[in-house]
Amino acid sequence: MAIKYGRPIELREVSRRDSTAVPHALDLTVRPRRNRKAEWARRMVRENVLTTDDLIWPLFLIDGTNKREQVASMPGVDRLSVDEAVREAERAMKLTIPCIALFPYTDPSLRDEEGSEATNPNNLVCQAVRAIKKEFPEIGILCDVALDPFTSHGHDGLISDGKILNDETVAVLVRQALVQAEAGCDIIAPSDMMDGRVAAIREGLDRAGLIDMQIMSYAAKYASAFYGPFRDAIGSAKTLTGDKRTYQMDSANTDEALREVELDIAEGADMVMVKPGMPYLDVVRRVKDTFAMPTFAYQVSGEYAMIAAAANNGWLDGERAMMESLLAFKRAGADGVLSYFAPKAAEKLRAQG
Ligand SMILES: NCC(=O)CCC(=O)O
Numbered sequence: 328m329a330i331k332y333g334r335p336i337e338l339r340e341v342s343r344r345d346s347t348a349v350p351h352a353l354d355l356t357v358r359p360r361r362n363r364k365a366e367w368a369r370r371m372v373r374e375n376v377l378t379t380d381d382l383i384w385p386l387f388l389i390d391g392t393n394k395r396e397q398v399a400s401m402p403g404v405d406r407l408s409v410d411e412a413v414r415e416a417e418r419a420m421k422l423t424i425p426c427i428a429l430f431p432y433t434d435p436s437l438r439d440e441e442g443s444e445a446t447n448p449n450n451l452v453c454q455a456v457r458a459i460k461k462e463f464p465e466i467g468i469l470c471d472v473a474l475d476p477f478t479s480h481g482h483d484g485l486i487s488d489g490k491i492l493n494d495e496t497v498a499v500l501v502r503q504a505l506v507q508a509e510a511g512c513d514i515i516a517p518s519d520m521m522d523g524r525v526a527a528i529r530e531g532l533d534r535a536g537l538i539d540m541q542i543m544s545y546a547a548k549y550a551s552a553f554y555g556p557f558r559d560a561i562g563s564a565k566t567l568t569g570d571k572r573t574y575q576m577d578s579a580n581t582d583e584a585l586r587e588v589e590l591d592i593a594e595g596a597d598m599v600m601v602k603p604g605m606p607y608l609d610v611v612r613r614v615k616d617t618f619a620m621p622t623f624a625y626q627v628s629g630e631y632a633m634i635a636a637a638a639n640n641g642w643l644d645g646e647r648a649m650m651e652s653l654l655a656f657k658r659a660g661a662d663g664v665l666s667y668f669a670p671k672a673a674e675k676l677r678a679q680g
């Protein structure tokens with residue numbers, strides 16, 4: 328065969344009807360454009376679809392009541408007081424978004440070197456989980472496990488002599504996961520990239536009798552410039568010292584992503600994640616093809632900001648770019664996407680029927 332996909336080139340040799348009826352007509356047997364000639368035809372051959380079931384909506388929390396505060400670098404995204412987060416959870420439910428994710432802006436006065444607020448059973452995240460579950464028990468809630476929203480230095484772990492301590496950090500992460508699980512969240516999502524944390528958290532949950540708690544591990548999380556606006560949203564942008572390259576992955580690597588994912592699955596992860604999203608679609612595809620696990624991608628704050636900013640400048644059709652970017656994750660093999668576009672995309676999907 329001369330070509331791998333489609334009709335073999337040899338078929339060109341079969342006798343063709345006289346095409347002189349149309350001046351300048353090419354002698355083509357195969358015309359891929361036929362399948363694109365109308366919307367109904369395109370729908371018929373469409374290989375991937377995005378639905379509201381594919382969306383996880385990350386929300387930012389802030390102390391107070393009746394409060395919404397714009398995140399400057401993420402147009403259209405607000406930090407929400409707990410009561411406002413409950414309203415948004417209701418909105419998510421009405422939009423049939425299956426799951427929300429919660430991230431706190433921690434007041435600087437509550438941040439310390441050890442990130443101790445992370446293990447406070449009454450911290451902002453735990454308060455929000457309880458309030459949302461009380462009113463809407465049927466929506467899924469994912470809680471991130473990492474210390475960066477709580478540490479004065481903005482790192483995901485404990486530091487000694489400028490080094491991020493792995494095993495000591497894992498012990499704290501287990502306690503953080505437990506307070507969140509006990510508050511009533513459904514999915515624990517370790518995003519810290521410490522080695523061995525999934526096994527330790529799984530063991531901690533099992534010991535506490537929380538055997539049904541799902542773990543979605545940020546298994547392949549890269550040290551990325553695209554997290555900038557998120558750090559602004561949770562208030563760690565100004566305080567972060569140095570970078571996270573001793574624990575988050577080098578963006579040059581993909582084999583390493585497979586090794587990370589394999590470990591997390593062996594340690595008890597139910598679902599795995601690749602992060603960021605769009606610049607790492609090749610990794611999503613490799614992970615899905617290799618492990619056939621529920622695989623998620625995080626379309627991170629910088630990806631959101633790029634599209635939102637270009638749209639606000641009139642440089643892009645924002646809605647089309649949003650939908651195209653989300654569909655790309657499905658095409659790459661993702662089972663779902665964490666995206667700040669989730670409510671907007673869900674509204675559009677529901678309007679389309
Ligand atoms: N652990 C969650 C994140 O780091 C989110 C990053 C982003 O949205 O940029």
Ligand SMILES: [Mg+2]
Pocket residue numbers: 520521522523546587590591
């Ligand atoms: Mg790992």
